[in-house]
Amino acid sequence: MKPIFEYTDYREWIRDAFEDFKKRKSVVSWRYMAMKLDADPGNLLRVSQSKIHLSVNLIKPMAEFFGLDEKETAYWTELVHFGRAKTDSEALNHYEKMQMLKGIPLKRLAKKELEFYRHWYYNAIRSIIGICKFKDDYEGLAESCTPAITVEQAKEAVQLLYDLNMISTDRDGFWKVNDTFVSTGGNWRSEAVRAFQKETIRLAGESLERHAPPLRDISTVTMTFNMDDIALIREKIKEFRSELLRLSQEGTGDNTVFQLNIQLFPLGFVKKLQEREK
Template sequence: MKKIFEYTDYREWLRDAFEDFKQRKTVISWRYMAMKMGADPGNLLRVSQGKIHLPLSLIQPAADFFELEGKEADYWAEMVYFGRAKTDADALQHYERMQALKGVSLKLLQKKELEFYRHWYYNAIRSVIGICKFKDDYQGLAESCTPNITEKEARDAVKLLADLNMISTDRDGYWKVNDTFVSTGGNWRSQAVRAFQHETIRLADESLDRHQPFLRDISTVTMTFCMDDIQLLREKINAFREDLLRLSQEGTDDDTVFQLNIQMFPLAFTKPLKEKGK
């Protein structure tokens, strides 16, 4: 079983921990676990299935049952709070604590720093600097972007990143990235971030013609779900995104900057039709 710090979805961890416990210890059932935790067996199973949330009163009993201590117990609690968060601010607060507990640095952008999201290549150049030795070859930096940008745009990007203290120079004059990840915090609905998302979606569209198929993975699928399952789908998408972020952080021979856009949105609502057909 993966370490608890590799999870962001507390329900997924609960399911895996249950199966691991069953293999390591003895025959176990959700009823037995619920009895030990002082919980309702049916509700505990529904929690694991993503249908309801774990009551806050069961955070500590669950930690005790799975013998979580120290940072693991703290991470478990924050993961539950994160999964139950109803606002961006609450979600961000608990997400930050989760990152701190597993040692991932997170730089929060203040509102004035949202200039970072004005153009897609600011983020790209910051990532390039993180994996390449760069000093003053701004033309080469500009040409490394796809599509290419101008030398002036590359210079302006480096200046902005330096002003925001996202990058700095080392003793030899080479630029380096100061923080591992960047988050917009509770400001993700701002116009600046929406503009950035529009730009990256546009780039994904252009990639169909700009890049050979082996350089990209753009696929589409149309599915049907119950509207009540949307939150569970969002949690699974978030867990997938976090897995890729962790792989990116652990990489040592990175040589390419990728942009990942995960797009899920409704195409049709059938509930009115169903009601008419009753």
């Protein structure tokens, strides 16, 4: 199986580690592992099925059961807390620690550097540079964006990315991405990021006319939930987002930059109507 450092979903790692363990041992079952961990076998199975979260007090015993070394255990601990995180800031904190354990440098944006989020194409161009060779064909770079931007905007974007040390040139003069992950630190919910989100949501709407159906997947559905279930819904969305991020990180031969917007918001509150009826 692949190294634990390549996982971003702790429950996927549990499934793979368990199957790998069975190949090396004569008799292994969820009940056997539960007995060794002093845990409920049914709960362990539900954890592996992504139905519930692993109890925090089982993090260390499970690491010992699978024979993880010190660094692997540290990553495993952050991996579980990342999967259990209830807020973006909490998830980001554990994700950053995971990246540091992997030896991946992180780039935190200071307030003055939040200019990066002022236009959608800054992020798009950074991603384009990360998957193709680019030197000085700014016209081609501008046309690679969808919608296309001007040559001046493309040059402006490259200059900003360079000023922020997000990109640099190699020995042959081609631009390359310096960091693999960018966070906004304490400004995770800053006005700049919200403006960026609004701009990408606008682009999603325009994609209905700009791109053919095979190039997009935009669907809408109106549902009703109990407000007490919203935390669970957000958790499901986060798991889906994490899985796509994992596929993106593990992919090879990437040739297209996509923007994923997952939008969940209320359209009506019946509480006020119910109060009026009393």
